[in-house]
Amino acid sequence: MPQLQQIARLPDPTDNCAIAIRDLAAGTAVAHAGSRFALSHTILEGHRFAIRPIPRGEALTSWRQRFGIASRDIQPGDYVINAGVQLELSRRNLDFALPAQPNFDNLIAPYAFDERRFTPAPPLPLHSQQRHFAGYLRSGGRGTGTRNMLVLLGTSSLTGGFARALASRLASLADDCANVDGIVPVAHTEGGHSAPNNRELLLRTLAGFMAHPNVGAILAIDYGNEAITNAELRAYMLANGYPLAHLRHHFYSLGPGFExxxxxxxxxxxxxxxxxxxxxxxxxxxxxxxxxxxxGGSDAFSGISGNPLAAWVAKEVIRYGGAANLAETDELIGAEAYVLDKVERLETARQFLRKIERFQEWVGWHGQTAEGNPSGGNKYRGLYNIALKSLGAAAKRHPDVPLHAVIDYSQPMTAGGFYFMDSPGNDLESVAGQVASGCNMIFFVTGNGSITNFPFVPTIKFVTTTARYKLLSQDMDVNAGAYLDGEALDELGARTLDLTVDIASGTPSVGERAGHHQVQVWRDWQQTRPANVAVLERRSYSGKPLDILPADELPRVDIPVYQTERGSTSELVGMILPTSLCSGQIARMSAEKLNALGLGRGVGLSRFVALVHTEGCGGSVVPEYLNIQLGYLQHPKLRHT
Incomplete structure (x- = not known):
């Protein structure tokens, strides 16, 4: 009979629910704290089961925090499941029976902060001896670079395509140039239409990219007539003290003629x-x-292995005088008590709570709530609700580390310590803000295997379990699952700190060797007040082709076409359709490689295309999104998808 610690983990010894570290068969007998019980159902890896009786109305706990209320009596060994997870699992092709009914309701209780009991936390004591890495010291207060990159910036969405095309033409110029780590594009989706609501945020982010210490030189490209132009960006940087004079840069406006x-x-x-x-x-x-x-792509172990490991290393960096930046505002709702357990100043705690409240208000303007955040993949991997997801995400702050400051999205960090930056829960949008705030290294923790990278800042990717690491060893840098397997956190943390120093000194990360990266700035929000929500909810996009005039009303034009079951088309293409923003760059790279190999031409394909888009990451997928994707798949040009 296995002991509990052999098959499961308790985030805190006082918790009444354990997390299975592998799939556990129904009927498995478990010994714990002098008692024995059997599992009521097959328990998926990462999912929870009760370890002691939980009467109806009692709270379910993880990390000593409440995440649900029992809706019926729960016995030791019972599969702990809510309605959302039961619905998600019912969509999967599982070969075992689920509980007939959910046994708990979500609990996302409003956090009450008692200022009278606040005690300022002292900063972490610094190490007595400094440690070093090999970096690029920049002038003008720009900081120290971990890379020396030549960046091609599409100032708005309208020039992002040109920046990518230019990078593909020029990337090889860096191959034989010493001390140049690469020529990379930065293309995003913002600033291309009139009067964006995120104008100030976008300018601050682009300014942060321009002045970043990893940028050895930057070419900013516009047309000169967009909502956000090079002239406006330059004026913003000068007005706000960005050290433009200490940066190799050139503002270029596109004219006639691509070549x-x-x-x-x-x-x-x-x-x-x-x-x-x-x-x-x-x-x-x-x-x-x-x-x-x-x-990103978080699972139940993100808060047990991956995030605590990242927090351990971040703590050491802070003790050497460095900084760490926690973000994703909506993914900390429900974890306020943990985040504010140690704070250096009362006003900092107030600022954090104001950011949480404002984000909830903004979400409400769009007819949504933060409770919709966990994606289907999150739920399948054991993150039942926003409370559990937030508690796991908050574990990126080590318990010993006090919160030093709260900053806006892409606002520069000015000193060492632990920061919270206001941002959405979308990984790419959040990372872009952190980079613009000055982060010169990225720790990215994943359970499902998200492979996010940024063009000019190295990303160290942590995966939460050994099994997933073995599947993704060519995409991941650190196996945080070694901690679940029994390696001491201090030992694993020390090795990861050594790796951090090596990568900061120029050793390519796994993602850099793979060559994929993408950028997404916090997108413009259409709602600026709580109005017209009903109109938003009524909008519908079927994804079906638009009606056209009858054939007898059109002029006759004779052109060679292919006749397909979906209509006539001038060419046949193969399409790689990423189902979300997060997989867009991989889809683009795949299409480029297939085209370079000339595959498909023997069966009539002219080319492969990747339809990269901005949707599908996190939260619920609305019917309009699915209909539009299905519409793309039915396009007459498509022969293979």
């Missing part, structure tokens, strides 16, 4: 390369490191 523009930009880049080659790494203190703490 002419390519040639002009190539000359700008060529002129910079000898200068970039003169940049040298030198020993720099770890106090110059600023770590972005992120998670």
């Amino acid at each position: 002419d523009n390519i040639a002009r930009c190539r000359e700008v880049v060529r002129a910079w390369l000898p200068q970039l080659a003169q940049d040298k790494r030198s020993p720099q203190p770890l106090s110059a490191l600023k770590i972005a703490l992120q998670c």
